[in-house]
Amino acid sequence: MDTLLSSEGDSQRTQYPYVTGTSVIGFKYKDGILMAADMGGSYGSTIRYKSVERLKQVGKHSLIGASGEISDFQEILKYLDELILHDNMWDDGNSLGPKEVHNYLTRVMYNRRNKFDPLWNSLIIGGVKNGHKYLGSVGMIGVHFEDDHVATGFGNHLARPILREEWRADLTFEEGVKLLEKCMRNLLYRDRSAVNKLQIAKITEEGLTVSQPYSLKTFWNFAAFENPTVGATGSW
Amino acid sequence: MFRNQYDTDVTTWSPQGRLFQVEYAMEAVKQGSAAIGLRSNTHVVLACVNKANSELSSHQRKIFKVDDHIGVAIAGLTADGRVLSRYMRSECINYGYTYEAPLPVGRLVVQLADKAQVCTQRSWKRPYGVGLLVAGLDESGAHLYYNCPSGNYFEYQAFAIGSRSQAAKTYLERKFEKFTESSRDELVKDALFAIRETLQGEKLTSSVCTVAVIGVGEAFDILDQETVQALINEFEISGEDATVNESAAEQAGGDAGGAAPDQGGAAAEAAAPMDI
Numbered sequence: 001m002d003t004l005l006s007s008e009g010d011s012q013r014t015q016y017p018y019v020t021g022t023s024v025i026g027f028k029y030k031d032g033i034l035m036a037a038d039m040g041g042s043y044g045s046t047i048r049y050k051s052v053e054r055l056k057q058v059g060k061h062s063l064i065g066a067s068g069e070i071s072d073f074q075e076i077l078k079y080l081d082e083l084i085l086h087d088n089m090w091d092d093g094n095s096l097g098p099k100e101v102h103n104y105l106t107r108v109m110y111n112r113r114n115k116f117d118p119l120w121n122s123l124i125i126g127g128v129k130n131g132h133k134y135l136g137s138v139g140m141i142g143v144h145f146e147d148d149h150v151a152t153g154f155g156n157h158l159a160r161p162i163l164r165e166e167w168r169a170d171l172t173f174e175e176g177v178k179l180l181e182k183c184m185r186n187l188l189y190r191d192r193s194a195v196n197k198l199q200i201a202k203i204t205e206e207g208l209t210v211s212q213p214y215s216l217k218t219f220w221n222f223a224a225f226e227n228p229t230v231g232a233t234g235s236w
Numbered sequence: 237m238f239r240n241q242y243d244t245d246v247t248t249w250s251p252q253g254r255l256f257q258v259e260y261a262m263e264a265v266k267q268g269s270a271a272i273g274l275r276s277n278t279h280v281v282l283a284c285v286n287k288a289n290s291e292l293s294s295h296q297r298k299i300f301k302v303d304d305h306i307g308v309a310i311a312g313l314t315a316d317g318r319v320l321s322r323y324m325r326s327e328c329i330n331y332g333y334t335y336e337a338p339l340p341v342g343r344l345v346v347q348l349a350d351k352a353q354v355c356t357q358r359s360w361k362r363p364y365g366v367g368l369l370v371a372g373l374d375e376s377g378a379h380l381y382y383n384c385p386s387g388n389y390f391e392y393q394a395f396a397i398g399s400r401s402q403a404a405k406t407y408l409e410r411k412f413e414k415f416t417e418s419s420r421d422e423l424v425k426d427a428l429f430a431i432r433e434t435l436q437g438e439k440l441t442s443s444v445c446t447v448a449v450i451g452v453g454e455a456f457d458i459l460d461q462e463t464v465q466a467l468i469n470e471f472e473i474s475g476e477d478a479t480v481n482e483s484a485a486e487q488a489g490g491d492a493g494g495a496a497p498d499q500g501g502a503a504a505e506a507a508a509p510m511d512i
Contacts, residue, residue, distance in 0.1 A: 090342075090343055090346070092340070092342045092343065092346075093342075093376055094340040094342065094343065094374065094375060094376070096335070097337075099335075099336060099337060100335035100336070100337045103334065103335050103336040103337075104334055104335055107333075107334050130375070
């Protein structure tokens with residue numbers, strides 16, 4: 001009886017993701033949190049869907065951005081919906097803030113990981129409650145932490161270094177957007193799953209706004225692209 | 237008279253629309269030794285009378301820490317109180333584990349009340365015979381709640397339960413308007429005075445009472461005996477003066493005489509105690 005290694009539950013377990021979103025970047029700024037993600041949903045190496053919203057509101061105080069399996073993100077949104085619903089049903093003036101949502105999701109992700117059936121996502125949760133800014137990250141194996149700037153996937157390799165150099169706690173909204181766009185442009189050049197259609201979300205004590213989708217201007221007039229074959233013998 | 241016909245189990249209504257078993261449970265609270273609570277904007281103080289059965293025994297614990305930000309004082313069946321305290325601690329820990337944040341007091345109180353209500357609607361259960369004064373702090377400030385065996389709960393600025401609590405309530409009614417702005421020490425002093433009222437002229441010492449405080453920046457904690465005695469001495473609350481004895485003696489007579497007519501009166505009128 002091989003029930004220990006391969007039970008009937010096996011067919012339910014996540015083995016690999018199918019439709020995935022790429023990086024999400026987020027950081028704290030003067031008035032709250034700024035987050036950006038593109039709207040691509042890749043099916044392996046095909047960029048299959050180009051209008052996937054990967055930044056969503058959670059309750060009154062929080063914003064969640066997800067990369068990884070889109071269907072698992074949709075499942076998480078349903079869990080969060082139920083969580084916020086029950087929170088509201090108490091009708092007592094208390095409400096779950098970004099810290100509570102982050103920790104709730106950490107418990108969910110870690111518990112699924114322990115069952116060898118993970119929700120294949122890397123999540124960023126940010127928000128402001130009672131003047132207090134919060135930004136945290138949690139992944140499919142349950143690793144979680146808080147920081148002033150976080151990213152998922154390729155964002156960790158391509159965006160974080162920029163943020164380490166240029167992030168400041170007192171960034172204005174305009175400065176923050178410019179910094180986000182700089183990071184997203186870098187990802188657009190170098191991440192093959194990135195698409196040039198992104199949304200930026202900002203959350204402050206007053207509330208959340210998600211921008212309309214828009215595209216970044218890119219620059220391809222580099223000398224190396226003008227005449228790519230010149231010096232072709234090992235020109236790298 | 238009709239009371240005896242409809243009081244066999246909790247799931248039987250009386251013709252007047254009362255559940256006598258629940259009312260009997262509330263009597264049990266009145267028989268327990270006094271517990272009082274009072275709150276300001278930033279602090280809540282719980283105090284209770286702790287009398288040991290005999291010189292040989294220790295006294296029963298009536299105040300329990302539920303979490304850093306919540307504490308409870310009980311009156312009535314202490315065993316029931318202990319069980320409910322354990323439930324409250326469990327709820328706080330589970331919430332803290334999932335959300336890394338303290339359970340809002342108001343929500344714990346509602347959960348407690350719903351738990352008590354279940355026992356008023358199952359034929360194989362009995363109501364909890366304990367009243368709980370829940371003191372806590374959350375985002376919206378300091379709170380004091382009273383949870384009843386009936387499943388009702390109320391928020392209070394100050395309240396007293398248990399035997400001779402009316403004396404304490406009278407004292408608190410005179411003073412409660414200034415509690416909102418009181419300092420921590422003034423609150424503790426008022427708590428000790430209120431406890432003294434229930435002792436009917438008996439000397440107030442730290443061996444007959446327990447005091448606990450919770451406040452902004454101060455986790456729930458039970459004050460130790462020396463601290464309490466020092467406060468009693470400082471405020472000169474031991475209660476040896478004549479005026480207190482007189483009014484306390486009146487109170488005792490009034491209480492004993494009032495108890496029987498009260499019950500009879502209540503049975504005749506429409507309002508059941510749990511509805512107030």
